[in-house]
Amino acid sequence: MHWNIPNILTWLRILMIPLFVGVFYCPEGDLPEHMRNLYATLIFALAAATDWLDGYLARALNQTSSFGAFLDPVADKLMVAAALIVLVEFDRVGAVVALIIIGREIAISALREWMAGLGKRQSVAVAFLGKIKTASQMVAILFLLYYQPVGAIDVKSIGSLLMYVAAFLTLLSMAYYLKAAWPQIREK
Structure with a gap:
């Protein structure tokens, strides 16, 4: 190192x-x-x-x-x-939402490693959709960590909404990466 x-x-x-x-x-x-x-x-x-x-x-x-x-x-x-x-x-995030996000991270990391072993890592490189997912997830986490209102801004509600958006985008991006890798998955 x-x-x-x-x-x-x-x-x-x-x-x-x-x-x-x-x-x-x-x-x-x-x-x-x-x-x-x-x-x-x-x-x-x-x-x-x-x-x-x-x-x-x-x-x-x-x-x-x-x-x-x-x-x-x-x-x-x-x-x-x-x-x-x-x-x-x-109790600021549902366990199912957390499992979706963490499970996807593990699955896509494993997929990328497997694809790298085949010399095809670039076909599952980070896509724009993944970047949007990450941005909404990070902002949601920040809001849900802070949790208290900031003036008239309901941080808790906005954070919860963004977390659901992040969970949806998590599933969508996982489908995108699996589709990109599908020819190699089917072949093996």
Whole structure:
């Protein structure tokens, strides 16, 4: 493994996961609920920013590596899965929605690895639909972590709506990737 700035940022994102989860389990007397929500939201937002930043820096500094290409999506999926599990635990997201999103991430990751083994990884490269799914999912998670109204904005309702949109787009993008891989699946 190469120790470069992008890989260090990715490792930091992974190390933020226990901190992120731990915030929610601080005793109420030590950290009131609205502060737990705020801190968890800020940690998740920082993790999302490092996700963008490590990719940008890897390209800008010409520090891309096969290890970084492997670790970055793993860090993303771990952070999102941790957030969804916490949101299910605190009854802010339904378990079925969380299972759809986490299950799709695992299935598509496995599909991409299998396709890479066949030398056809490009046929299941990230599509625009996947990017829209990720954006709606990240905003939904941020809103559901914060959970309290911001002025007249009902963060909870908007976050819930966006999470359902993300779940729908999750299924749609999974169908897209499976369709792209179908000729190789049928052949094998």
